[in-house]
Amino acid sequence: xxxxxxxxGGVAGMEAARQLLALGYTPIIVxxxxxxxxxxxxxxxxxxxxxxxxxxxxxxxxxxxxxxxFTGTKVISISREKGDYSLTLDNGVSILAGAVLFAxxxxxxxxxxxxxxxxxxxxxxxxxxxxxxxxxxGEDKRISAPKAIGFVHCVGSRxxxxxxxxxxxxxxxxxxxxxxxxxxxxxxAEIYCFYMDLRLFGKKYEDFYINAQRxxxxxxxxxxxxxxxxxxxxxxxxxxxxxxxxxPLKVQVDNLVLMSGMVCNQSVSELVRQARLDIDDDGFxxxxxxxxxxxxxxxxxxxxxxxxxxxKTVPETLAEARAAALEIHNYLQNG
Amino acid sequence: xxDFGFKLSKSSTLDLDRTDTRVYDILCKTDPDIRTCxxxxxxxxxxxxxxxxxxxxRKVILALQRGQDVRPMLGKCMLCGKCTMVCPRGINTRHLIxxxxxxxx
Ligand SMILES: Cc1cc2nc3c(=O)[nH]c(=O)nc-3n(C[C@H](O)[C@H](O)[C@H](O)COP(=O)(O)OP(=O)(O)OC[C@H]3O[C@@H](n4cnc5c(N)ncnc54)[C@H](O)[C@@H]3O)c2cc1C
Ligand code: SF4
Ligand code: SF4
Ligand code: SF4
Numbered sequence: 451x452x453x454x455x456x457x458x459g460g461v462a463g464m465e466a467a468r469q470l471l472a473l474g475y476t477p478i479i480v481x482x483x484x485x486x487x488x489x490x491x492x493x494x495x496x497x498x499x500x501x502x503x504x505x506x507x508x509x510x511x512x513x514x515x516x517x518x519x520f521t522g523t524k525v526i527s528i529s530r531e532k533g534d535y536s537l538t539l540d541n542g543v544s545i546l547a548g549a550v551l552f553a554x555x556x557x558x559x560x561x562x563x564x565x566x567x568x569x570x571x572x573x574x575x576x577x578x579x580x581x582x583x584x585x586x587x588g589e590d591k592r593i594s595a596p597k598a599i600g601f602v603h604c605v606g607s608r609x610x611x612x613x614x615x616x617x618x619x620x621x622x623x624x625x626x627x628x629x630x631x632x633x634x635x636x637x638x639a640e641i642y643c644f645y646m647d648l649r650l651f652g653k654k655y656e657d658f659y660i661n662a663q664r665x666x667x668x669x670x671x672x673x674x675x676x677x678x679x680x681x682x683x684x685x686x687x688x689x690x691x692x693x694x695x696x697x698p699l700k701v702q703v704d705n706l707v708l709m710s711g712m713v714c715n716q717s718v719s720e721l722v723r724q725a726r727l728d729i730d731d732d733g734f735x736x737x738x739x740x741x742x743x744x745x746x747x748x749x750x751x752x753x754x755x756x757x758x759x760x761x762k763t764v765p766e767t768l769a770e771a772r773a774a775a776l777e778i779h780n781y782l783q784n785g
Numbered sequence: 786x787x788d789f790g791f792k793l794s795k796s797s798t799l800d801l802d803r804t805d806t807r808v809y810d811i812l813c814k815t816d817p818d819i820r821t822c823x824x825x826x827x828x829x830x831x832x833x834x835x836x837x838x839x840x841x842x843r844k845v846i847l848a849l850q851r852g853q854d855v856r857p858m859l860g861k862c863m864l865c866g867k868c869t870m871v872c873p874r875g876i877n878t879r880h881l882i883x884x885x886x887x888x889x890x
Contacts, residue, residue, distance in 0.1 A: 642801070660821050660874070663820045663821045663822075663823075664817065664818070664820050667813075667820060669850070670823075672824065692851075694824050694843075694847055695799065695851060697797050697799050698797065698798045698799070699799040700798055700799070700801070701800070
């Protein structure tokens with residue numbers, strides 16, 4: 451039986467491995483980090499049902515135990531060899547694979563690039579990622595009994611100057627989730643979400659929004675934050691236009707949470723070059739077709755799943771991973 | 786007073802730290818649904834008074850949230866209730882108008 455290599459052990463890679471195991475294969479996962487789970491392993495709870503992220507990860511880990519997993523390992527070369535792919539790992543192992551699945555995911559936008567928001571300059575400006583880490587029980591001295599908290603939507607997304615014209619899709623819902631979580635922890639705090647549009651496309655997401663408004667009294671202000679400054683007492687002064695009133699608006703907060711978007715993972719560019727894969731305008735891996743062949747690359751035997759082709763939610767990623775396992779199975783049967 | 790050839794304009798900036806939302810907070814108790822307004826403007830678009838005098842329930846709710854006096858605008862409402870019929874969030878805007886009147890009585 452031919453080998454199947456899965457590059458990336460986030461939820462996409464793990465779910466694909468789970469399905470391939472069920473189909474009778476023993477896939478090989480190559481994960482560069484020291485643990486499986488990808489980004490989801492560092493989230494606290496998942497929208498819209500507040501499912502603990504650790505539940506998803508530990509379930510997947512358990513179910514893929516029979517797979518071959520290399521963590522802390524990188525693929526250093528990939529080349530076509532007759533109908534197969536020859537891969538070399540940085541631990542010296544080489545593998546001949548009949549099919550390769552890229553499940554290499556995304557990167558979180560580096561918020562310090564948006565200097566006007568003051569990440570890395572002002573102490574109490576944090577990111578969605580920092581907040582997930584704190585909610586998961588991590589220590590963060592920047593957060594202490596806030597009386598007011600602001601959330602800035604679209605940080606590094608829908609922003610041509612930041613090099614990213616796309617909507618990152620998950621961050622409106624994440625902002626609502628985190629706003630509710632902060633309100634649960636600090637019921638007296640005023641919470642302001644600064645948005646341009648609220649994009650709540652998924653099942654139950656709009657209910658989540660109504661919930662935040664009605665039951666938690668989160669304030670939604672339509673206007674992109676233009677600049678942030680620090681007051682003498684270390685609080686943050688936030689400026690935006692209240693576009694619904696057509697007036698400039700300012701407010702002081704104790705923490706400002708930047709909703710950094712999902713951007714392409716450029717660390718795969720060397721592999722992409724070697725395998726001669728196409729990159730899309732947004733920097734993500736280009737599917738052969740964005741409707742019918744999302745999981746297929748421009749090269750035979752190389753498949754995609756999850757956030758490596760664009761922003762995805764966890765359920766979307768899982769669904770793609772399952773479908774990719776089936777595509778690989780069909781390819782190996784017929785190919 | 787001497788005329789220096791210029792005048793000082795008041796800042797139009799909305800300062801949320803100095804906004805008095807007491808009226809809004811009280812109305813959130815009698816009419817809790819107003820918190821779910823999503824500023825869609827259906828109410829204002831359907832309002833019979835709007836084309837003639839600029840009545841807008843969307844603006845009334847926003848003004849309450851920004852601590853502004855809504856009485857001048859309310860005087861233009863005819864209590865026809867059309868706005869309530871179209872609100873996609875099911876906010877009883879007509880009831881809200883009555884609650885505001887009651888508060889100021
Ligand atoms: C702040 C935030 C909160 C979110 N919250 C939610 C939520 O509540 N609900 C929800 O549905 N979605 C949420 N998402 C989206 C969710 O994180 C993604 O859907 C999910 O992580 C995609 O999984 P993935 O496996 O495709 O990618 P990733 O999670 O990025 O995993 C990719 C894996 O591949 C590895 N890798 C990358 N390159 C290589 C390489 N060259 N060699 C080997 N390994 C490599 C990485 O180390 C990583 O482990 C959130 C996103 C953000 C930014
Ligand atoms: S999901 Fe919302 S916050 Fe994220 S980029 Fe899109 S509009 Fe902006
Ligand atoms: S009740 Fe008042 S605000 Fe509503 S539609 Fe009629 S006139 Fe307009
Ligand atoms: S119709 Fe309802 S939701 Fe829309 S602006 Fe009016 S009150 Fe708000």
